[in-house]
Amino acid sequence: xxxxxxxxxxxxxxxxxxxxxxxxxxxxxxxxxxxxxxxxxxxxxxxxxxxxxxxxxxxxxxxxxxxxxxxxxxxxxxxxxxxxxxxxxxxxxxxxxxxxxxxxxxxxxxxxxxxxxxxxxxxxxxxxxxxxxxxxxxxxxxxxxxxxxxxxxxxxxxxxxxxxxxxxxxxxxxxxxxxxxxxxxxxxxxxxxxxxxxxxxxxxxxxxxxxxxxxxxxxxxxxxxxxxxxxxxxxxxxxxxxxxxxxxxxxxxxxxxxxxxxxxxxx
Amino acid sequence: xxxxxxxxxxxxxxxxxxxxxxxxxxxxxxxxxxxxxxxxxxxxxxxxxxxxxxxxxxxxxxxxxxxxxxxxxxxxxxxxxxxxxxxxxxxxxxxxxxxxxxxxxxxxxxxxxxxxxxxxxxxxxxxxxxxxxxxxxxxxxxxxxxxxxxxxxxxxxxxxxxxxxxxxxxxxxxxxxxxxxxxxxxxxxxxxxxxxxxxxxxxxxxxxxxxxxxxxxxxxxxxxxxxxxxxxxxxxxxxxxxxxxxxxx
Amino acid sequence: xxxxxxxxxxxxxxxxxxxxxxxxxxxxxxxxxxxxxxxxxxxxxxxxxxxxxxxxxxxxxxxxxxxxxxxxxxxxxxxxxxxxxxxxxxxxxxxxxxxxxxxxxxxxxxxxxxxxxxxxxxxxxxxxxxxxxxxxxxxxxxxxxxxxxxxxxxxxxxxxxxxxxxxxxxxxxxxxxxxxxxxxxxxxxxxxxxxxxxxxxxxxxxxxxxxxxxxxxxxxxxxxxxxxxxxxxxxxxxxxxxxxxxxxxxxxxxxxxxxxxxxxxxxxxxx
Numbered sequence: 001x002x003x004x005x006x007x008x009x010x011x012x013x014x015x016x017x018x019x020x021x022x023x024x025x026x027x028x029x030x031x032x033x034x035x036x037x038x039x040x041x042x043x044x045x046x047x048x049x050x051x052x053x054x055x056x057x058x059x060x061x062x063x064x065x066x067x068x069x070x071x072x073x074x075x076x077x078x079x080x081x082x083x084x085x086x087x088x089x090x091x092x093x094x095x096x097x098x099x100x101x102x103x104x105x106x107x108x109x110x111x112x113x114x115x116x117x118x119x120x121x122x123x124x125x126x127x128x129x130x131x132x133x134x135x136x137x138x139x140x141x142x143x144x145x146x147x148x149x150x151x152x153x154x155x156x157x158x159x160x161x162x163x164x165x166x167x168x169x170x171x172x173x174x175x176x177x178x179x180x181x182x183x184x185x186x187x188x189x190x191x192x193x194x195x196x197x198x199x200x201x202x203x204x205x206x207x208x209x210x211x212x213x214x215x216x217x218x219x220x221x222x223x224x225x226x227x228x229x230x231x232x233x234x235x236x237x238x239x240x241x242x243x244x245x246x247x248x249x250x251x252x253x254x255x256x257x258x259x260x261x262x263x264x265x266x267x
Numbered sequence: 268x269x270x271x272x273x274x275x276x277x278x279x280x281x282x283x284x285x286x287x288x289x290x291x292x293x294x295x296x297x298x299x300x301x302x303x304x305x306x307x308x309x310x311x312x313x314x315x316x317x318x319x320x321x322x323x324x325x326x327x328x329x330x331x332x333x334x335x336x337x338x339x340x341x342x343x344x345x346x347x348x349x350x351x352x353x354x355x356x357x358x359x360x361x362x363x364x365x366x367x368x369x370x371x372x373x374x375x376x377x378x379x380x381x382x383x384x385x386x387x388x389x390x391x392x393x394x395x396x397x398x399x400x401x402x403x404x405x406x407x408x409x410x411x412x413x414x415x416x417x418x419x420x421x422x423x424x425x426x427x428x429x430x431x432x433x434x435x436x437x438x439x440x441x442x443x444x445x446x447x448x449x450x451x452x453x454x455x456x457x458x459x460x461x462x463x464x465x466x467x468x469x470x471x472x473x474x475x476x477x478x479x480x481x482x483x484x485x486x487x488x489x490x491x492x493x494x495x496x497x498x499x500x501x502x503x504x505x506x507x508x509x510x511x512x513x514x515x516x
Numbered sequence: 517x518x519x520x521x522x523x524x525x526x527x528x529x530x531x532x533x534x535x536x537x538x539x540x541x542x543x544x545x546x547x548x549x550x551x552x553x554x555x556x557x558x559x560x561x562x563x564x565x566x567x568x569x570x571x572x573x574x575x576x577x578x579x580x581x582x583x584x585x586x587x588x589x590x591x592x593x594x595x596x597x598x599x600x601x602x603x604x605x606x607x608x609x610x611x612x613x614x615x616x617x618x619x620x621x622x623x624x625x626x627x628x629x630x631x632x633x634x635x636x637x638x639x640x641x642x643x644x645x646x647x648x649x650x651x652x653x654x655x656x657x658x659x660x661x662x663x664x665x666x667x668x669x670x671x672x673x674x675x676x677x678x679x680x681x682x683x684x685x686x687x688x689x690x691x692x693x694x695x696x697x698x699x700x701x702x703x704x705x706x707x708x709x710x711x712x713x714x715x716x717x718x719x720x721x722x723x724x725x726x727x728x729x730x731x732x733x734x735x736x737x738x739x740x741x742x743x744x745x746x747x748x749x750x751x752x753x754x755x756x757x758x759x760x761x762x763x764x765x766x767x768x769x770x771x772x773x774x775x776x777x778x779x780x781x782x783x784x785x786x787x
């Protein structure tokens with residue numbers, strides 16, 4: 001990010017609606033052309049965000065938008081299985097913001113006293129069934145996964161989408177033997193996209209991002225297990241101001257709208 | 268040395284075979300064109316300065332180098348196109364090339380094994396050869412535990428135990444300490460006298476020629492410059508090299 | 517190397533010792549950390565857990581099979597590679613580059629490539645699938661992935677041994693009547709046997725530790741495809757003690773295999 005000299009003026013941090021206004025009036029392009037009409041911006045530095053794999057696309061977009069609003073801030077994001085990320089934070093990985101795909105994995109971090117304040121749940125995600133476009137096993141519903149001969153990919157129980165899948169299949173009284181238990185939801189999606197398995201259980205948001213590379217089969221709401229997505233600023237953060245600002249941006253109308261658009265539900 | 272030497276091939280004819288070679292080998296610096304006729308009982312010394320191509324000729328006779336042109340006949344057999352393993356031409360290499368992972372006994376038994384015997388039978392068949400070359404006390408040793416003279420005897424025993432129809436020796440004394448050469452050379456002369464097959468000895472040493480060979484062929488820069496007995500060379504050296512060679516006695 | 521009587525060679529300079537010490541620390545201290553962090557009281561229970569034994573059994577089984585496969589396929593390749601010194605430049609370099617591919621490819625990329633080749637929709641895999649053979653998600657896939665990543669270790673070790681050995685004894689063998697196959701079996705292989713052993717050990721160690729290619733190509737299912745490294749990784753996210761226990765098992769097996777090597781660590785180098 002190019003650094004520009006701070007222009008002396010009062011700065012008032014605004015959240016929510018004001019952020020939207022800034023978004024509409026901000027100057028264009030990362031070339032940092034002079035002529036911005038925004039007030040002097042005290043936010044600077046890097047914000048390291050560790051987030052669940054299912055947030056990859058949406059958080060990527062939001063980070064880009066935030067960086068346009070605050071050109072002196074760089075957002076660095078690392079996506080993966082929520083439990084792996086939680087373990088890294090507990091082991092001391094330097095990060096500013098943490099967003100998981102369920103509350104259990106967030107609890108690992110907050111129980112260790114590493115969260116600054118209480119986590120906020122801001123979105124929900126549900127599981128959906130995906131199959132390769134050609135649907136080789138002619139799967140039409142979740143119940144088909146229990147048929148022998150149908151190759152199913154699931155997340156491992158240690159990651160949020162895995163524990164949700166187990167809960168969902170249990171609720172449906174289905175006994176499913178997958179061929180693989182992957183370490184994060186994107187790996188499951190890849191196996192389905194490559195038509196190496198007949199079906200997989202992934203988040204609705206992943207199915208949406210995948211677009212035409214997979215075919216989505218909705219699971220009736222009542223049968224669903226809901227993942228609640230919390231976010232927290234970490235107490236070890238070295239850039240609390242910018243981290244909080246980005247958190248606020250995610251929780252703002254803009255952020256929530258983007259999440260909605262990606263397929264996440266309201267908490 | 269035992270008087271009863273097991274050197275006759277079972278079923279051999281009474282005719283002594285001759286090694287006849289007329290060959291041309293390609294070399295980067297100069298071609299080698301040689302004609303040889305080696306009778307059984309009259310070992311031939313192939314002499315010449317370093318780099319003349321003597322070892323090349325030997326390797327070609329053994330089948331380890333291809334000929335550009337020519338033919339090699341051993342007795343009635345034409346072995347020009349035969350691969351080395353089919354030629355029945357034994358070789359004692361300059362640094363012996365004993366098998367480092369095999370004992371002396373198994374080294375000597377190797378050729379017998381390759382001719383079809385099982386390991387146990389080959390070991391038994393090798394015993395007379397080990398005795399004959401005074402290796403009875405060394406059968407369990409490995410090549411790296413042998414002295415130069417001992418290694419040479421093993422190499423010779425190994426080559427002869429395979430009952431070849433011709434024998435080639437490449438600079439037989441070169442790997443030995445100078446002090447032992449005379450003694451070993453005399454022993455070698457004795458072994459070769461008992462071997463009734465064509466023998467070619469590559470050497471640049473006059474002492475070797477005098478002790479081991481009946482006839483001499485001189486090779487200089489790939490071409491034969493003189494042939495005959497040692498006495499003949501002494502009488503009438505044909506080139507400066509031969510002159511120097513015979514003077515070294 | 518023999519020391520001439522009375523002449524003492526000067527040892528390495530102090531600076532060399534310091535740097536070597538640092539390097540040694542880098543290699544050894546992480547292992548010490550595992551040993552120090554291990555949950556020793558709970559270890560017996562963790563090690564006896566079915567997941568541990570399953571993963572261990574699978575890792576050892578696939579590791580052994582992969583090593584055997586590497587030997588069968590890799591030794592001839594090493595022979596060709598050693599012989600390629602007499603080839604023209606371009607084919608010679610291409611061959612060497614091909615053998616090096618698994619070393620430079622990130623394992624996950626390797627696994628992906630295997631999937632695209634042998635998966636049921638893969639370039640070759642689709643034909644196999646048509647006759648009822650599917651490879652991904654099977655233990656066989658684990659073996660293939662491990663063989664893919666471990667092969668260069670074996671090939672280069674054996675090639676090194678072949679280059680270092682005095683191959684002229686093969687001429688002696690031929691003159692004694694040995695056919696090319698007999699020469700290979702009775703002279704060449706024994707000559708390079710220590711190099712082969714060292715290569716096989718490196719190969720086994722690499723196969724044992726393989727993660728990325730295995731999980732991408734073969735997946736991860738307990739007892740079928742979940743090897744020790746994968747099990748350890750998954751456990752590290754929820755039960756660190758279990759993870760360390762699994763890592764310890766890997767460590768012990770690796771060290772045991774290396775110690776079994778005795779003198780020969782790398783071809784040509786005596787320990």
